[in-house]
Amino acid sequence: MFRRTSSQPETPATTDKVGGKGRPTPTRKEAEAAARARAKVPRSRKEQAAAQRAARGDTSQKMREAMKTGDERFLPARDRGPVRRFLRDYVDARFSFIELMVPLLIASMVLSYTGLAQLGNTILFSTIMVIIFDIIMLRFRLRRELASRFPDEPTATKGATLYAVMRSLQMKFLRLPKAQVKIGQKLPETYR
Structure with missing residues (x-):
């Protein structure tokens, strides 16, 4: 009688592909059960x-x-794409006076109620003027950056200024999607 000396045939070592699906392929039985579960009305x-x-x-x-x-x-659709990712990173990487807006507005309110209304109004109007100036500067710098980074996309600037301004008007810890870069961090050259 012939007897096999090796107990198990050797199986080839599994190698993980870069960018693979990250899970084993389901058996036919498992796939059919999952399909029946999805089709169950x-x-x-x-x-x-x-x-x-x-x-x-x-x-x-x-x-x-x-x-x-x-x-x-x-x-969400409004936040997808390389242009929107660049806008988020651009706004998050710069320090703007807008981030100090809420504390200054609270200070001006407190000063107005304590009897120093003139000083409170001065702080309020100077804060608003600096914020308007910061938004205008953001718009011009952003247009220049978009033209240099996305020259082949004519729709890159459509809605970009409003998206960036609305993001910059929020305090950094309240922004969604969360900031992926730190203030002052150098941004990558490509966003594809």
């Missing part, structure tokens, strides 16, 4: 509403996570 309106609620919950959870990490796949 809810029997009642209540089950259908529960399924839709669960799907919305999953989508919103992925979107919230993307807002924290900056993952482009799950961001």
Whole structure:
């Protein structure tokens, strides 16, 4: 009688591809079970509403996570793309006077209520004037940067100024998607 000396045939070592899917391929049995589960039609309106609620919950959870990490796949449409990513990074990498706006406005309110209304109004109007000047400077610098970084995209500037201004008017820790760069950090040359 013939007997095999090796107990198991050697299996080739698995190698992880760069950019691979990150999980093993499901067996036919698992794939068919998953397809049946997806194709299962809810029997009642209540089950259908529960399924839709669960799907919305999953989508919103992925979107919230993307807002924290900056993952482009799950961001809302208004925040997707290389131009919008550049705008976010450009605004987040610069220090602007706008970030001091809220404390100065609170100080002007307190001064107005304590009887020093003239000083409070002076702080308020000077804060507003400096913010307007900062927004104008942001617009001109941003246009120049967009023209040099995205010369082949004519729609790159469409809505870019408003997007950048609205982001810069928010305090840095309240901005969504969260800032991915620090103040003063050099930005990469390409955003493709």
